[in-house]
Amino acid sequence: MHSNRARFLVALFAALCLLLFALACSKSADDEEDSAGSDSDESADVNLTPYKPTGQEGSIVGTISFTGTAPAPKPISMDADPVCASTNPDAHAEDIVVNGDKLQNVFVYIKDGKVGDKTIASLKFDPPAKPAELDQKGCHYVPHVMGAQVNQNFTVVNGDQTSHNVNVDAKLNDKFNQTQPPGSAPIMKQFKRAETVIPVKCNQHPWMRAYVGVLPHPFYAVTDKDGHFEIKGVPPGTYTVVAWHEKYPQGLTQSVTVGPSENKEQNFSFTGQQLTAESIEGGALRVLPALEIPMLDMEHQ
Numbered sequence: 001m002h003s004n005r006a007r008f009l010v011a012l013f014a015a016l017c018l019l020l021f022a023l024a025c026s027k028s029a030d031d032e033e034d035s036a037g038s039d040s041d042e043s044a045d046v047n048l049t050p051y052k053p054t055g056q057e058g059s060i061v062g063t064i065s066f067t068g069t070a071p072a073p074k075p076i077s078m079d080a081d082p083v084c085a086s087t088n089p090d091a092h093a094e095d096i097v098v099n100g101d102k103l104q105n106v107f108v109y110i111k112d113g114k115v116g117d118k119t120i121a122s123l124k125f126d127p128p129a130k131p132a133e134l135d136q137k138g139c140h141y142v143p144h145v146m147g148a149q150v151n152q153n154f155t156v157v158n159g160d161q162t163s164h165n166v167n168v169d170a171k172l173n174d175k176f177n178q179t180q181p182p183g184s185a186p187i188m189k190q191f192k193r194a195e196t197v198i199p200v201k202c203n204q205h206p207w208m209r210a211y212v213g214v215l216p217h218p219f220y221a222v223t224d225k226d227g228h229f230e231i232k233g234v235p236p237g238t239y240t241v242v243a244w245h246e247k248y249p250q251g252l253t254q255s256v257t258v259g260p261s262e263n264k265e266q267n268f269s270f271t272g273q274q275l276t277a278e279s280i281e282g283g284a285l286r287v288l289p290a291l292e293i294p295m296l297d298m299e300h301q
């Protein structure tokens with residue numbers, strides 16, 4: 001009986017190992033596919049068709065609501081840096097900012113789609129001449145969430161009388177990690193690849209967080225304090241639109257069709273449950289605890 005059980009557990013363990021191995025293989029194959037896709041996108045850049053506005057562009061507008069009980073904003077103590085504490089004595093975390101039932105700091109963007117017979121990925125949109133600017137004021141980032149276009153200048157400004165350390169933790173773009181003393185020139189960079197969404201940290205002040213969504217086109221917006229967003233200049237077409245929030249990085253997805261000169265309304269709703277879930281890093285993490293059970297049993301045989 002005992003050895004039968006042991007044999008069963010060995011077989012179960014072997015089967016689970018195979019499953020884990022297969023999952024790992026499929027994951028790395030996905031990764032390779034993704035990076036190969038990005039490489040070919042980059043090398044094919046010259047083959048993109050420049051988009052010429054037709055005068056019939058529309059917009060995607062909407063409001064993002066939050067259903068459920070919003071957590072109270074967490075106070076931040078900046079006592080570790082007296083300059084921060086004196087300039088921002090009533091600081092609060094911005095990880096979930098709800099006003100009424102409207103959610104601020106949601107990054108809404110066109111992920112993919114078609115404009116006539118072309119995919120939006122096959123069209124080229126020149127980056128704006130104006131830089132996308134991230135400021136540091138009162139030892140927090142302003143704005144907390146922002147967008148930038150591929151190859152647009154991205155500047156980081158220090159408006160504080162203390163040193164910050166700008167740590168841009170990109171995965172597909174070059175990372176950078178740079179000290180910025182008070183009064184120093186803005187840091188100026190460009191992101192060469194689309195990447196949603198890049199976290200920004202400050203090594204001096206661990207409470208500081210910002211997020212930058214980088215896209216190959218200008219069709220993105222961030223919700224304001226009323227949960228409102230507006231994506232302008234959208235070519236008529238059918239798109240996958242994603243609403244990303246830092247507490248729910250999978251995002252909410254909707255298909256949206258914009259007709260000629262149409263201002264299309266598309267609303268989203270996050271639930272309190274989604275935004276306050278602890279483990280949100282992806283499905284693989286949820287599989288692992290189940291795999292550990294037979295392994296522990298094996299040790300007890």
Ligand SMILES: [Cu+2]
Nearest residue numbers: 164202204205
């Ligand atoms: Cu800082």
